[in-house]
Amino acid sequence: MLDTAPAVRKPPGRKAAGARIRRRPRLGPYLLIAPTVIVIALLMFWPMVQIGIMSFQKVGNRQLRGEPAEQVGTENFDKILSDPFFWQTFRNTVLFAVVAVTLTMLVGTLVGLLLNKLGKRMSAFVSGGVMIAWATPPVTAAIIFSWLFGTTGGLVNWCLDLLPDALIGGGWADHNWFATPLSTYTVLTVCVVWQSCPFVAVSVLAGLKSVPSELYEAARVDGSGPWRTFWSITYPLLKPIFMVLLVMSVIWDFKVFTQLFIMSGLANRDAFNLSLYAFSEAFGSLNPKLGMGSAIALVLTMILLVVTALYVRVMVRQGETK
Amino acid sequence: MNGRSALRRALSSLGIALVAVYCLAPFYWMAISAFRRPQDQFDNSVVPSRWSMENFTAVFAGDNGFGRALLNSVIVAGTTTVLTLTVGVFTAYALARLDFRFKNAVLGLIVATTMFPGISQLVPLLKLFTDIEWINTYQAMVLPGLGFALPLSVWLLTAFFRQLPFELEQAAMVDGCTRGQAFRKVIVPLAAPGVFTTAILTFIAAWNEFLIALSMVNRKEMQTATVAISKFTGVSGFDQPFGTQMAAGVIVTVPLIVVVLVFQRRIVAGLTAGGVK
Numbered sequence: 001m002l003d004t005a006p007a008v009r010k011p012p013g014r015k016a017a018g019a020r021i022r023r024r025p026r027l028g029p030y031l032l033i034a035p036t037v038i039v040i041a042l043l044m045f046w047p048m049v050q051i052g053i054m055s056f057q058k059v060g061n062r063q064l065r066g067e068p069a070e071q072v073g074t075e076n077f078d079k080i081l082s083d084p085f086f087w088q089t090f091r092n093t094v095l096f097a098v099v100a101v102t103l104t105m106l107v108g109t110l111v112g113l114l115l116n117k118l119g120k121r122m123s124a125f126v127s128g129g130v131m132i133a134w135a136t137p138p139v140t141a142a143i144i145f146s147w148l149f150g151t152t153g154g155l156v157n158w159c160l161d162l163l164p165d166a167l168i169g170g171g172w173a174d175h176n177w178f179a180t181p182l183s184t185y186t187v188l189t190v191c192v193v194w195q196s197c198p199f200v201a202v203s204v205l206a207g208l209k210s211v212p213s214e215l216y217e218a219a220r221v222d223g224s225g226p227w228r229t230f231w232s233i234t235y236p237l238l239k240p241i242f243m244v245l246l247v248m249s250v251i252w253d254f255k256v257f258t259q260l261f262i263m264s265g266l267a268n269r270d271a272f273n274l275s276l277y278a279f280s281e282a283f284g285s286l287n288p289k290l291g292m293g294s295a296i297a298l299v300l301t302m303i304l305l306v307v308t309a310l311y312v313r314v315m316v317r318q319g320e321t322k
Numbered sequence: 323m324n325g326r327s328a329l330r331r332a333l334s335s336l337g338i339a340l341v342a343v344y345c346l347a348p349f350y351w352m353a354i355s356a357f358r359r360p361q362d363q364f365d366n367s368v369v370p371s372r373w374s375m376e377n378f379t380a381v382f383a384g385d386n387g388f389g390r391a392l393l394n395s396v397i398v399a400g401t402t403t404v405l406t407l408t409v410g411v412f413t414a415y416a417l418a419r420l421d422f423r424f425k426n427a428v429l430g431l432i433v434a435t436t437m438f439p440g441i442s443q444l445v446p447l448l449k450l451f452t453d454i455e456w457i458n459t460y461q462a463m464v465l466p467g468l469g470f471a472l473p474l475s476v477w478l479l480t481a482f483f484r485q486l487p488f489e490l491e492q493a494a495m496v497d498g499c500t501r502g503q504a505f506r507k508v509i510v511p512l513a514a515p516g517v518f519t520t521a522i523l524t525f526i527a528a529w530n531e532f533l534i535a536l537s538m539v540n541r542k543e544m545q546t547a548t549v550a551i552s553k554f555t556g557v558s559g560f561d562q563p564f565g566t567q568m569a570a571g572v573i574v575t576v577p578l579i580v581v582v583l584v585f586q587r588r589i590v591a592g593l594t595a596g597g598v599k
Contacts, residue, residue, distance in 0.1 A: 029421075032416035044438055064452065137578070152364065155366060257533055278441045
């Protein structure tokens, strides 16, 4: 866009000074962004630096009482990287993210395509329904799903028990979904996908609305089926949207804490992910190990940083082209 | 051809039904469980055989302190939203409207921070707040909340502000307004819907926050509603008080759902503007 504002604003009679003023860096924009930059520096980057420092220290009860922290070099990292338990939580985190992101994108896209097919009123009604899932607080969602998958009297067990035994086997009535990490994560995945697919759905819907309908008509005239149409028209056109949604989903699902904390808690160590492991090391016992917690949090941050680098590139580039 | 279109319609109805069940059934089950009598807790009928408000009375029973927790949530989420918007609006205006060096770098840094995992903010901030004795205070929950909410709000507001017709601002300046007046009299009214949407999204995020509120507070009077729910022990204290938790879940969730349904179009526009466009 052609910006004519400076030319308009300049009062007449100061033309000579105009050229000089324009070259001088203007302070205004920097004053406007300063508060945000300061807040983010203090509340986001300062803790990040602290995490970096503390991950090389031993910070326990004595240090919290005011004694200087003890430098331990890479001991925290040596300890966690050689601990099979760390790799188990690492595996839980990564596998969960892969499965949950795949399902979120799949279900979200399907719902988005469906919403686009519906009439105006029906579409508004159904998207209202999916937004309810999005607005539900994670704590509430986790409690709902613990209740649905509850051992005694849970709705899911009750339904599974009603199904013929030949289909899925018997003994579902008192099946404990939170006994093994695998089934805990199954419930967690159902819960997290429930909450995150609405966002994908409405974003895909917004994207679909921008695709000219002539393209679909042409495809139909040429005899292209829905599968072919999606991959030849919808996907290429919406690729930037899918990219951003994918990266955002990856980031959210790597960070999942609340739902797992409510569902399986700190006692169930086998089902830990990296966030829960860091939390448990740092505050979970009477003997807090903030250094260890920091080291684990740093590993998680590093993973996210790689994803974020990708994300920022996509986002900023899209902002520019707008 | 007729058969195929009938099949299509049937498939799409089935799709709607599946989506509706998956999205609404969990919430429906929560609401319906909340209205059962506590002794009917394990009754799996689709509609309660006897409706009862007992679970809702239990939520507000003396030792839960749930009324106070709701008030705390309103204070924390409200303050976080106001602070975030106050700081964010100016930055977003500059990022969307003005040209300056390092603009993309600043925007990139702001977007990047939305990805920091909560746990890595929590450890140092909890240590700091313990040192300066801020544990069990509102500011210990509001300030980290501000940190988490600000990047996203700035990004959303920037996306909204970019869509504004700034030619109007120039027209106002031609007519003799200063830049500040043009901003106040032309841009602010136009930008209000976007700011409002951002406020809703920020409020929802702050209201739903759990990790910080859980860690910064160990006194019951200072708990927010989400933390209070997770700590319910129920009437009997022996079994898990699902009925009570469901009732509390309904109370915490229903205001958000009303807001979302009333402002659905705005919120969807906000989500897609911030995330996608």
